[in-house]
Amino acid sequence: MSNTKKIGILTSGGDCAGLNAVIRAVVNSASRLGWEVYGIKNGTDGLTEKPLAYEILTVHNFSDTPWPRISGSYLGSLNKGVKMESLEEVSKRFGEGVKTLGLDAIVVVGGDGSMNIVSNYCKNAGVKMVGIPKTIDNDTPITEFSVGFNSACQVCTAAIDSLDATARSHSRALILEVMGRDAGHLAMHSALAGGADVCLVPEIPYKIDAIVEKLKEIKVSGRNHAVLVVSEGIKTENGEHIIGAKNLIGENVYGGVGQYLSSELNKRLPDFQTRVTTLGHLQRSGIPTAFDRMLAAIFGAKAVELLEKGETNKMVVWEDGEAKAYSLEEVVKKGTTLLDVHGDYVRAAQKIGMYVGEIKA
Ligand code: F6P
Numbered sequence: 363m364s365n366t367k368k369i370g371i372l373t374s375g376g377d378c379a380g381l382n383a384v385i386r387a388v389v390n391s392a393s394r395l396g397w398e399v400y401g402i403k404n405g406t407d408g409l410t411e412k413p414l415a416y417e418i419l420t421v422h423n424f425s426d427t428p429w430p431r432i433s434g435s436y437l438g439s440l441n442k443g444v445k446m447e448s449l450e451e452v453s454k455r456f457g458e459g460v461k462t463l464g465l466d467a468i469v470v471v472g473g474d475g476s477m478n479i480v481s482n483y484c485k486n487a488g489v490k491m492v493g494i495p496k497t498i499d500n501d502t503p504i505t506e507f508s509v510g511f512n513s514a515c516q517v518c519t520a521a522i523d524s525l526d527a528t529a530r531s532h533s534r535a536l537i538l539e540v541m542g543r544d545a546g547h548l549a550m551h552s553a554l555a556g557g558a559d560v561c562l563v564p565e566i567p568y569k570i571d572a573i574v575e576k577l578k579e580i581k582v583s584g585r586n587h588a589v590l591v592v593s594e595g596i597k598t599e600n601g602e603h604i605i606g607a608k609n610l611i612g613e614n615v616y617g618g619v620g621q622y623l624s625s626e627l628n629k630r631l632p633d634f635q636t637r638v639t640t641l642g643h644l645q646r647s648g649i650p651t652a653f654d655r656m657l658a659a660i661f662g663a664k665a666v667e668l669l670e671k672g673e674t675n676k677m678v679v680w681e682d683g684e685a686k687a688y689s690l691e692e693v694v695k696k697g698t699t700l701l702d703v704h705g706d707y708v709r710a711a712q713k714i715g716m717y718v719g720e721i722k723a
Pocket residue numbers: 376441497498499541542543594609615616646
């Protein structure tokens with residue numbers, strides 16, 4: 363049994379649909395045990411900056427407004443927005459913030475990067491932590507699904523459906539660039555759901571000539587339109603990433619490879635006009651799907667259950683249809699989960715005739 367009485371919760375990394383449903387689930391479960399919940403503002407900043415930024419959360423925060431149906435984070439989040447200071451320095455301030463608020467433990471809702479960074483702060487500062495995975499990239503280790511991924515897939519699939527309609531009217535090959543960083547889960551899942559003709563993911567090399575052949579084949583079959591899904595993290599044929607922006611600490615943020623592909627295809631196949639749609643941050647802000655709200659509720663309740671049992675320094679995961687917990691050490695050691703290039707998603711895509719790059723069916 364644990365002595366937990368007062369916990370903090372923060373959201374860290376890029377936002378996604380379903381975060382508020384997670385916060386609600388944690389607040390409601392903890393409140394029923396008579397615990398106090400402190401909502402930490404703007405990721406770890408709320409604990410490391412002065413003055414501390416937080417709000418005491420109760421069930422009323424979530425019963426008066428339909429937060430679980432709203433995307434974004436009620437608490438605010440940070441996506442690599444902090445200047446790099448030494449781990450020791452930030453951990454020290456983090457620990458002081460936790461001590462000042464008198465928190466017994468902290469729930470961190472984040473992706474693989476946040477689990478790594480914040481678990482290090484917690485380890486250095488002797489703070490107990492439970493992690494809940496969220497990200498539209500679905501690349502957090504071990505868990506089969508992270509909160510927010512399913513909602514992002516829904517946004518991408520709806521975009522493919524809409525592009526298909528206009529592609530038909532204008533006899534075009536329309537390219538949809540989706541997020542996902544170095545993982546192709548979002549591209550592959552939504553390409554399958556939307557019935558795209560081509561799906562390029564960072565994990566599988568591709569040839570522009572092969573895409574040209576695929577488009578020619580489509581024309582020969584009597585169809586005058588196509589939809590291509592490309593993950594922002596694919597490289598050019600010369601092996602370069604296309605960079606769309608830099609974040610506040612100067613790291614590259616992908617963006618623009620759809621345009622590269624479009625101009626390459628137009629050069630080789632001028633009669634099949636291409637246009638590019640980059641979905642961007644819309645993928646992070648759709649209405650949370652039923653699956654994500656369900657996952658949020660299960661993860662939130664499970665996280666509080668772990669704290670109640672005194673099982674900390676773990677992350678909850680979804681595995682084989684149930685919520686489980688793995689040690690943060692194991693999660694961090696595994697790094698990022700990429701798309702399994704020999705798994706069912708890629709295999710099914712090939713079997714239904716999608717070009718997914720240079721990999722044997
Ligand atoms: O990790 C989530 C994600 O949306 C990635 O898919 C994308 O590459 C990145 O964040 C965009 O980051 P930013 O919020 O800095 O534009």
